[in-house]
Amino acid sequence: MHTQNVFEEYLDAQPLFNKNRRGVLRPEYIPSTLPHREAEVKQLASIMITALRGNRPSNILIFGKTGTGKTATVRYIEKEMADMKQRVKEGKNASHVKDLSPVDHIYINCEIVDTPYGILQNIGNRFIRVFQERIPFTGWPLEKVHEEMRKNLDAQPRVLVVVLDEIDKLFYKSGDDVLYNLLNLNDTLVNAQVSIIGISNDLKFTEFLDPRVKSRLGEEKLIFPPYNAQQLGDILRERADLAFREGTIDEEVISLCAAIGAKEHGDARRAIDLLRVAGEIAERRKAEAVMERDVYRAKNQIELDCIREVVRTLPEHSKVVLLGIYFSAKEGRDDLTTGEVYDMYQQLCKQVGTSPLTQRRITDLISELDMLGIIHARVISKGKYGRTREIALSVPPREVWNALGEDHAFQDISPPRMRIQSTISKF
DNA sequence: TGTCCACTGGAAGGGAGGGCTT
DNA sequence: AAGCCCTCCCTTCCAGTGGACA
Numbered sequence: 001m002h003t004q005n006v007f008e009e010y011l012d013a014q015p016l017f018n019k020n021r022r023g024v025l026r027p028e029y030i031p032s033t034l035p036h037r038e039a040e041v042k043q044l045a046s047i048m049i050t051a052l053r054g055n056r057p058s059n060i061l062i063f064g065k066t067g068t069g070k071t072a073t074v075r076y077i078e079k080e081m082a083d084m085k086q087r088v089k090e091g092k093n094a095s096h097v098k099d100l101s102p103v104d105h106i107y108i109n110c111e112i113v114d115t116p117y118g119i120l121q122n123i124g125n126r127f128i129r130v131f132q133e134r135i136p137f138t139g140w141p142l143e144k145v146h147e148e149m150r151k152n153l154d155a156q157p158r159v160l161v162v163v164l165d166e167i168d169k170l171f172y173k174s175g176d177d178v179l180y181n182l183l184n185l186n187d188t189l190v191n192a193q194v195s196i197i198g199i200s201n202d203l204k205f206t207e208f209l210d211p212r213v214k215s216r217l218g219e220e221k222l223i224f225p226p227y228n229a230q231q232l233g234d235i236l237r238e239r240a241d242l243a244f245r246e247g248t249i250d251e252e253v254i255s256l257c258a259a260i261g262a263k264e265h266g267d268a269r270r271a272i273d274l275l276r277v278a279g280e281i282a283e284r285r286k287a288e289a290v291m292e293r294d295v296y297r298a299k300n301q302i303e304l305d306c307i308r309e310v311v312r313t314l315p316e317h318s319k320v321v322l323l324g325i326y327f328s329a330k331e332g333r334d335d336l337t338t339g340e341v342y343d344m345y346q347q348l349c350k351q352v353g354t355s356p357l358t359q360r361r362i363t364d365l366i367s368e369l370d371m372l373g374i375i376h377a378r379v380i381s382k383g384k385y386g387r388t389r390e391i392a393l394s395v396p397p398r399e400v401w402n403a404l405g406e407d408h409a410f411q412d413i414s415p416p417r418m419r420i421q422s423t424i425s426k427f
Numbered sequence: 428t429g430t431c432c433a434c435t436g437g438a439a440g441g442g443a444g445g446g447c448t449t
Numbered sequence: 450a451a452g453c454c455c456t457c458c459c460t461t462c463c464a465g466t467g468g469a470c471a
Contacts, residue, residue, distance in 0.1 A: 136446065136447070
């Protein structure tokens, strides 16, 4: 009897995924058709056709919740435009058009690039010529970056479509000056023309825009409704057919993923993630097919991974704040005030050996934790005893500790003592 | 009905850190 | 080296406030 190689048992098991097709279930994959987005694709195409004819298409704002196919639709249109140009070039198109204008796209995710400098620098560097120096990522005055970008862009005739994904983030962070500048760019361009596609899941943000920016940015508006369970099912089925080997996934599993996705405001990304992770879990347990229980496990795993990742990458002081909230959650407290949290935070800082930030700053960190969904924090009034936030952990304490525990600084920390509250001390 | 607490959250600005320019 | 610029993180200052209590 010979010893077994560690990989042997896995090699024998039949994989569930088709070879090299796992990517079909990744968020960045652009499918060849977009089920239940035909109307939106058509509408977008009817606007963008102007670009292929060499004119500036209207600026567009696209709204819709996460996972409603906004980004996918825009990227799909980009792909189709590139494809159309290729066809015309090769003379394979059905129409009698002989030549199409050069159209460029630049995609910027404003969650990552959220400063005026960053936006201008990104666009500027998209069109650098050979031997030309790139715009550095910091150091230049804004005005110079703007001028350099304008020059690069205008070097030859073209239509540039700037896609600003999560455009609301850019606005909330840096105001609407950049948008204003981009919208007015056309006035100073001789050869090139620019139009903007803004993508956002926040319908409200336009209310706060400068009226001039608002009207020019929203020349056309598209709203993407959430998918329902049946539509999600269609999307998943199409992807599953590509990604999985035949007979390894059945209708129930797909329906379940679709149902869960539909519950989460029709989020296709979630549903697709779910399917992929369920497949990976099933494969790991060397199953012949993906089962419903794999989906439930996947759901659980995705949620935990998400919490863990968020907590792990928190800045140090946010971690200390969270640690305090964690300790009191273990004591069953779910009604902490800002003052109490700050008190614990100060004590913990002493233990960790770092100097505490001001309470004003901590209120901001608390808001951030709230937005990340790790804690709940709502403003309440305790009447005579003041106005404050009521703070509670909104994820399982154990998971918080698992993630925080990875940090060496927190390994042997003892729970802080709770301040005696004035509301209690009156007895 | 007014008081008053424990904050909230906006505004302004300082300073460090990245890097460019002269 | 000195002087800029932009961004990030933080502090300081402070007007504003919901509602229990006297």
